[in-house]
Amino acid sequence: METKRILVPMRGTSADEEAIRLACTLAQKMKAQVYVVHVIEVERSLPLDAQVDSELEKAEEVLTRAEDIAADAGCDIDTDLLQARDAGPGIVQEAMQREADLIVMGVGYKKRLGEFDLGGTIAHVLKEAPCQILLYRGAASGQNGQ
Amino acid sequence: MDANWHPKLGDRVVHRRRAKAHPLKRVLGVFALFSYGYGDVGSSIYYALGLVALIAAGATPVVLLVAGIFFIFTALSYAEGTAMIPEAGGSASFARRGFNDLLASTAGWALAFSYIVTMAISAYAVPSYLGYFWAPLKESAAVGTLAAMGIVFFLMLLNVVGVKESSILNSAFAVLDIATQILIIVLAVLFIFDAQVLFQRIETYWPSWSELVFGVAVASIAYTGVETISQLSEETRRPTVNAPRALVLMMVVVLILFSGIAVAGFSAMTPPEMASEWARDPIAGIAHGFSMRIVPLEVAAGLSSDPGTVIVVAALLSGILKSVPVLVAVLAATILTIATNAGLMGISRLTFSLGRFQFLPLALSKVHPRFKTPYKAIILYALIAILLLVPGFFVSDIFVRLGGLYAFGSLLAFALAHASIIRLRTKHPEMPRPFKLKGNIMVRGHELPITAILGLVATSVIWIIVVIVQPYARWVGFGWMAFGTVVYVLFRRRKQLPLTKVAPVVKVSID
Numbered sequence: 001m002e003t004k005r006i007l008v009p010m011r012g013t014s015a016d017e018e019a020i021r022l023a024c025t026l027a028q029k030m031k032a033q034v035y036v037v038h039v040i041e042v043e044r045s046l047p048l049d050a051q052v053d054s055e056l057e058k059a060e061e062v063l064t065r066a067e068d069i070a071a072d073a074g075c076d077i078d079t080d081l082l083q084a085r086d087a088g089p090g091i092v093q094e095a096m097q098r099e100a101d102l103i104v105m106g107v108g109y110k111k112r113l114g115e116f117d118l119g120g121t122i123a124h125v126l127k128e129a130p131c132q133i134l135l136y137r138g139a140a141s142g143q144n145g146q
Numbered sequence: 147m148d149a150n151w152h153p154k155l156g157d158r159v160v161h162r163r164r165a166k167a168h169p170l171k172r173v174l175g176v177f178a179l180f181s182y183g184y185g186d187v188g189s190s191i192y193y194a195l196g197l198v199a200l201i202a203a204g205a206t207p208v209v210l211l212v213a214g215i216f217f218i219f220t221a222l223s224y225a226e227g228t229a230m231i232p233e234a235g236g237s238a239s240f241a242r243r244g245f246n247d248l249l250a251s252t253a254g255w256a257l258a259f260s261y262i263v264t265m266a267i268s269a270y271a272v273p274s275y276l277g278y279f280w281a282p283l284k285e286s287a288a289v290g291t292l293a294a295m296g297i298v299f300f301l302m303l304l305n306v307v308g309v310k311e312s313s314i315l316n317s318a319f320a321v322l323d324i325a326t327q328i329l330i331i332v333l334a335v336l337f338i339f340d341a342q343v344l345f346q347r348i349e350t351y352w353p354s355w356s357e358l359v360f361g362v363a364v365a366s367i368a369y370t371g372v373e374t375i376s377q378l379s380e381e382t383r384r385p386t387v388n389a390p391r392a393l394v395l396m397m398v399v400v401l402i403l404f405s406g407i408a409v410a411g412f413s414a415m416t417p418p419e420m421a422s423e424w425a426r427d428p429i430a431g432i433a434h435g436f437s438m439r440i441v442p443l444e445v446a447a448g449l450s451s452d453p454g455t456v457i458v459v460a461a462l463l464s465g466i467l468k469s470v471p472v473l474v475a476v477l478a479a480t481i482l483t484i485a486t487n488a489g490l491m492g493i494s495r496l497t498f499s500l501g502r503f504q505f506l507p508l509a510l511s512k513v514h515p516r517f518k519t520p521y522k523a524i525i526l527y528a529l530i531a532i533l534l535l536v537p538g539f540f541v542s543d544i545f546v547r548l549g550g551l552y553a554f555g556s557l558l559a560f561a562l563a564h565a566s567i568i569r570l571r572t573k574h575p576e577m578p579r580p581f582k583l584k585g586n587i588m589v590r591g592h593e594l595p596i597t598a599i600l601g602l603v604a605t606s607v608i609w610i611i612v613v614i615v616q617p618y619a620r621w622v623g624f625g626w627m628a629f630g631t632v633v634y635v636l637f638r639r640r641k642q643l644p645l646t647k648v649a650p651v652v653k654v655s656i657d
Contacts, residue, residue, distance in 0.1 A: 043518060046495065
């Protein structure tokens, strides 16, 4: 299947950074465009478009870091900042609107009650996104609870 | 790509293209919007029937019907207003465009008051339903009031910390709620409905005129939800089309369910029974009435002469009758708690909108450095709701008093909404009206909507009567409005803004 658009949701973890490198490598081989998005989750006690500068600053840092990683890899990326009630539906909708062929996501090695836990956002995207998904999980050693 | 994919509840996204503001992306559809509105109305069915019966006695079904007609007028005015001005703020937004900031602030503070009172009433009804499992929650005023306060306090803490609201769980409860109500209506119609008995009960327990009018005023509590839909119009896809559709859909569903539940209630018990023992938990009363009036073996014997079939049908019916009270207790307590929570979140959002209109300090919506929630607004409104519950320790008619307070706030806000829709027809006839009310009369070259005029007259007259006959609602309500006006005037003076002109909307960080 031809891959022209790759979406990378980014929270700022080390696994996300590896996911961007992976997406850049794939994009260069497939001549695809990489879109990196960061989702700010807004509490329901606030309107969706409420402006919280500390969150925006944090998001800017995350996306700037994504641009730096892509530049190091020699890849040109587009970045976008979203505000949503939940990150999962926000990512799925973004993938739909950008007509992404592939979503590349990084996943940490997180345990809950002694069991490996994917987290709600990734589980939602895996279940709802209509396109292909590539998950990158870093090495488990030395990452307990990371 | 899957062409059938549609955003679900909670799938709302705003784009912020790297450090510059971007318009809001609207993705809520008709059903998502309806579900949010129904979440509010659906919860009120669990206490409104008993509250209205306390005041209007035998006339309860009639009163609900009359209030339902006024609700149609209100929903229609909101449909025109929301389609024309798709922004959060409801009647305050309409009044801001139609009149000026002073009247809009009045509408906003009235609306905020009705939100707080709805929180208090919803929380107050929860312990009664849980009384099925532990009787003191229903029988002791002190225990019940304390439990209601505890619920509000707990939700306050939860909202300050910030919790993820599961939209799937909410939708599931809405579906379960509608299914339970349909089950109750079907059981009532099949096994205990008797038109003669129903009319006899209405006639025997007909109230006085003042009780009848106050009943209509309080019955408007059964039809909350129009504001919720209006408030979420900013997050709605094609709001000019979807918001009116959601309002009309909610209007139809609610009227059908309320009519059915009112008939079921008066078939299951007499008005004095509903107004005394089951005032706070009328749906539990209906479920209890079923177990008293329906004898499974008799019903089964009437359906079949085959002994085997009779035993199976009787066992099945007996199982349903035993499970309905448990289902009602758990479901009502959960839905009312969710409604209390929705009220707290709704008023926090409304505060933000009023702050942006410069009606009150936006600092009230300042977010917590760690939790990123508007903790000041949440704590303030939760404490006011708890304060409104204090009389529960001392007086037996707190339920009626809270109903009066709700009527005061909501009717004032609704009257201003109707007035604004009429005023906008003369002030801004050129504004696009994607949903324009039909049935207009020509006055000095302007088309004025009859339903808005009738709605304005009805809500104003009933509001005035509430003010005259309900001293508690009068003094607490006017006290709240006076406080709001003082805050507005002081804030505007400090900002050197005019009191009656429309100030620009501010968009600043609430960090």
